[in-house]
Amino acid sequence: MLVNTVWMATWPDSSYISALPSTSDHSPLILTGMNRIEEHVAFRFDNYLTQLPGFLNSVEEIWKHRIHGTAMYETVCKLKLLKAEFRRQKKLKGNLTDNVKKAKTFLDKAQALFTTYKEDIYLELVKSCRGFTLWLLNWKLACLNSGQSYGG
Secondary structure (H helix, E strand, O other), X not given: OOOOHHHHHHOOOOEEEEOOOOOOOOOOEEEEOOOOOXXXXXXXXXXXXXXXXXXXXXXXXXXXOOOOOOHHHHHHHHXXXXXXXXXXXXXXXXXXXXXXXXXXXXXXXXXXXXXXXXHHHHHHHHHHHHHHHHHHHHHHHHHHHHOOOOOO
């Protein structure tokens, strides 16, 4: 059996056995040593994808594909195509799982900072509130002096 360098790089331990012919004069070849690690990732569906524009159209387009094989093979192939499309849509929208992880990390860091610098943050908030209150009072006085209503 002839193979190329790409084959040998992918399956370096592969070999074959020539089996006895059964109904024809051709001998089937049985490949062995095919220790390629395959990654089986479950089909995961995020419900928010259904709210995206064009969701149903993309599903219908993929489901219209003509794939030759058993019903199970056709279904698996179409699900793989859907999986790729959903990944593409997630990247366009922003991966919800990644966004949640980033938000959780940010929240954890903010809480740690707040715990560490609680008094400093409290003082900054008080200063900001006092500054805003002073600005608001000045604005109300300016409105009253000019005869305008300030809605308060």
